[in-house]
Structures are given as structure tokens and as C-alpha cells.
Amino acid sequence: MSESEKTSAPAQNRKPKRRRRKPRKSQSNWDLSQFQVPVVAGKWRFHDFDLPLPLMRAIHALGFEYCTPIQAEALERTLLGGDVVGKAQTGTGKTAAFLISILAYFLEEKAPDGQKVGTPRALIIAPTRELALQIEKDAKALARFTSLNVASVVGGMDYQKQRDNLGKPLDILVATPGRLLDFHQKRDVDLSQVEVLVLDEADRMLSMGFIPDVKRIIRHTPKKEERQTFLFSATFTEDILNLASQWTHEASHIDIEVTVENAADIDQRVYMVSDEDKQRLLINLLKQETFDRVMVFGNRRDLVRRLDDLLRKADINVAMLSGDVPQSQRIKTLERFREGDVQVLVATDVAGRGIHIDDVSHVINYTLPEDPEDYVHRIGRTGRAGAKGVSISFVGEEDAFSLPEIERYINDKLPCEHPPEGML
Numbered sequence: 199m200s201e202s203e204k205t206s207a208p209a210q211n212r213k214p215k216r217r218r219r220k221p222r223k224s225q226s227n228w229d230l231s232q233f234q235v236p237v238v239a240g241k242w243r244f245h246d247f248d249l250p251l252p253l254m255r256a257i258h259a260l261g262f263e264y265c266t267p268i269q270a271e272a273l274e275r276t277l278l279g280g281d282v283v284g285k286a287q288t289g290t291g292k293t294a295a296f297l298i299s300i301l302a303y304f305l306e307e308k309a310p311d312g313q314k315v316g317t318p319r320a321l322i323i324a325p326t327r328e329l330a331l332q333i334e335k336d337a338k339a340l341a342r343f344t345s346l347n348v349a350s351v352v353g354g355m356d357y358q359k360q361r362d363n364l365g366k367p368l369d370i371l372v373a374t375p376g377r378l379l380d381f382h383q384k385r386d387v388d389l390s391q392v393e394v395l396v397l398d399e400a401d402r403m404l405s406m407g408f409i410p411d412v413k414r415i416i417r418h419t420p421k422k423e424e425r426q427t428f429l430f431s432a433t434f435t436e437d438i439l440n441l442a443s444q445w446t447h448e449a450s451h452i453d454i455e456v457t458v459e460n461a462a463d464i465d466q467r468v469y470m471v472s473d474e475d476k477q478r479l480l481i482n483l484l485k486q487e488t489f490d491r492v493m494v495f496g497n498r499r500d501l502v503r504r505l506d507d508l509l510r511k512a513d514i515n516v517a518m519l520s521g522d523v524p525q526s527q528r529i530k531t532l533e534r535f536r537e538g539d540v541q542v543l544v545a546t547d548v549a550g551r552g553i554h555i556d557d558v559s560h561v562i563n564y565t566l567p568e569d570p571e572d573y574v575h576r577i578g579r580t581g582r583a584g585a586k587g588v589s590i591s592f593v594g595e596e597d598a599f600s601l602p603e604i605e606r607y608i609n610d611k612l613p614c615e616h617p618p619e620g621m622l
Contacts, residue, residue: 315367
């Protein structure tokens with residue numbers, strides 16, 4: 199991004215511009231001198247946005263230095279109070295983009311006097327429990343040096359515990375549509391004071407049939423001219439753009455092209471292998487010491503079950519994640535994988551989107567996905583936050599038809615080779 203582009207964000211005249219306050223003195227002994235990031239041509243630093251000190255301290259603690267493209271383009275607009283409709287795949291940093299904007303705003307503008315419990319200032323709606331819980335975790339990490347409160351309400355989790363959390367002052371609420379409507383109908387949640395509304399993965403909410411629920415939720419928030427709205431989607435279909443026009447006001451559109459390079463620094467490999475040799479190849483690869491934390495993707499639940507059983511019998515430390523696994527168990531499995539208690543996670547595409555797990559060294563596509571976009575989402579699990587990652591795709595007789603479509607989608611030719619010697 200050029201210097202001229204950095205200053206070209208359109209002014210938003212529908213709401214007063216957010217005032218950029220003078221940095222307050224830190225209440226701790228931490229200051230920006232402990233967070234040195236060199237100026238690099240064409241890159242935005244978080245320093246360039248004059249963010250509040252407690253937020254910068256959290257950004258530093260998380261190891262962030264330079265903004266991703268979606269973060270730079272979104273923050274230019276959202277910090278001024280503007281609405282944003284963004285097209286960005288998972289792994290591009292969009293979650294941090296909207297969370298940083300919300301937290302910066304709330305640190306500068308205090309909550310209204312007399313704010314009632316169960317009345318969030320920001321509402322983030324996500325299509326799945328896993329994604330909502332990940333957003334909550336990210337929000338708490340960014341808010342760790344502030345007094346701002348974050349909570350979530352999602353289906354399949356402890357109802358009473360969530361209800362208790364709603365009985366406290368609340369700044370950010372992350373929710374799945376069904377559970378949020380349940381609490382709202384019981385008057386445990388009041389959405390009339392929402393200042394910032396985020397609709398994440400709108401395309402998935404559409405495909406999963408959640409749009410009627412989302413519409414009911416939005417009707418209980420202030421008018422679109424009176425709130426700030428962010429909508430993110432991996433695709434811009436006509437239906438998504440129509441919804442965006444209904445729910446946002448004079449929004450800036452950001453289109454981060456779907457490419458593997460945007461998601462990560464990933465070494466992509468394709469091994470040509472017969473379908474009957476795939477199991478032996480998988481076991482031999484996973485027994486290499488260099489495979490630290492691996493996600494193995496299969497297209498069907500029954501295949502994932504068979505692979506889980508196969509790897510257990512081969513004494514490989516494995517766990518399974520699919521729609522067959524109860525919700526509470528899926529959450530525990532993800533946490534064990536994050537913490538390194540599980541080396542290999544075998545999963546369907548239920549885990550391919552919206553799940554942020556650091557330090558995944560390898561992604562293995564045991565079967566190529568039927569939808570080329572899912573290929574990008576799968577391999578985006580590795581190589582995050584500037585780390586190196588490796589994706590390995592097994593291409594057998596059945597997969598050969600999917601490969602050309604994937605290559606057209608990512609606009610790149612994937613290198614096809616035989617598996618390393620001794621792996622079969």
C-alpha cells in the first residue's frame with residue numbers, strides 16, 4: 199500500500215468522527231518504548247493508528263507487529279466510525295481487525311452512565327460455537343490490560359453459567375444466533391444499546407439457514423444509521439451483498455483476494471499416490487519426527503472415523519473432530535490440540551474454517567475437498583502469523599478430477615510429485 203493510499207480513507211459524515219485522544223499515561227511501567235517496530239515501506243504498523251496504550255500492550259504481548267492487508271484497510275475506516283463490508287478468508291487477521299477497532303473505541307469513549315447488566319455495547323454474531331468461542335478468546339487476549347468485559351452465549355454449553363455472565367456489566371458479547379435469541383426472549387439480553395454490530399462469516403450463516411434468526415436479532419438493535427456495522431464474508435454473492443446493503447449504511451467495501459499467499463507462508467506439496475497406498479503413506483509421514491502438530495482432513499465423517507481408528511492402532515497420538523462428535527467433546531479436543539496434548543487432529547471441514555490454532559506445522563489433505571475454496575481454508579490452518587507451514591495433498595484416482603479446479607481457483611499450478619523414498 200502506498201503512502202498516498204494510507205491517507206485516502208473516505209471521511210464518514212453520517213456520524214461524528216471519533217476523536218483521537220492524547221495517549222494517557224500508563225498505569226503500569228510499560229510504555230511504547232518497549233514495543234519497537236521498524237518502519238517498512240508498503241506496510242502498516244499498529245503504531246501508525248495511534249491506538250490506546252493498553253491495547254498496544256496486548257498487541258505487543260501477542261507478538262503482532264505489522265498489519266495484515268485486511269487489518270490495515272479495515273482499521274483505516276472503522277477507527278473513524280465507518281461501516282465496513284469485507285471479503286476475507288480465514289487466516290487473514292479479520293478477527294483482530296474488528297476487535298482492535300471495537301476495543302480502541304471503548305477505551306476512548308466510556309460506557310453510557312447507568313448502563314444496565316446484560317446490555318452489550320458490541321455484539322458479534324458468528325455461525326458456529328467453535329468460531330464464537332475463538333473470537334471470545336481473542337477478544338479477552340486483546341482486552342487483557344483493560345477493564346472491559348467480554349462474554350459469549352453459544353448453544354451446547356452451560357446455560358446457567360452463560361446466564362450468570364449476562365448478569366454482569368458487559369462490553370462485548372459474542373454469540374451464535376439461536377442461543378442469543380433464546381436469552382433475548384427471556385429478557386436476559388437487551389440489544390437496544392448496541393453501538394457496534396459485527397456479522398462474521400455471513401456466507402456461512404446464509405448457507406446454514408441462520409439468516410431469519412439474524413434478521414430478528416438485528417431488528418432489536420439500533421437503526422443502522424445509529425450503530426457501526428462490520429460484515430465479513432469469504433465470498434461476495436448477490437445474496438450476501440443484498441444483506442450487506444440492508445444492514446450497513448454507506449459502508450466501505452474491502453475485497454481481499456482469495457489467495458493462498460494472503461493466508462500464510464505455506465509450502466504446498468502434492469503427492470501422487472494410489473488410493474490403496476494412502477493409509478500407509480499417512481502413517482509413515484506422521485511417524486517422522488519433524489511433524490509436530492498436524493491436521494489431517496477428510497471429506498466424510500465415516501472416512502475420518504476410519505482414519506482415527508487407523509492411526510490409533512499405529513500408536514499415533516490422534517484425536518477426531520467432526521459433526522459426529524458431541525459439542526462439549528469437540529471443544530475439549532480442540533483445547534488439547536492447542537496445548538500440544540494431541541499431535542494429530544483428523545477432521546472434516548467443520549474444523550476448516552474459523553478455528554485459530556497456532557503452530558500447526560502441517561496440514562494433510564487425505565482427500566481433496568470437493569469445493570476448491572475449502573482447499574484454501576484447510577491449508578490456512580498452517581503457516582499462520584508469519585510462521586512457515588507445509589501442506590501435503592494426497593491425489594489418487596478419485597482426487598484427480600478436483601485438482602484442476604483447485605488450481606484454477608488459486609490461480610497457481612501445484613507441484614505434483616511422488617512421495618519421498620521409503621514412505622510407501
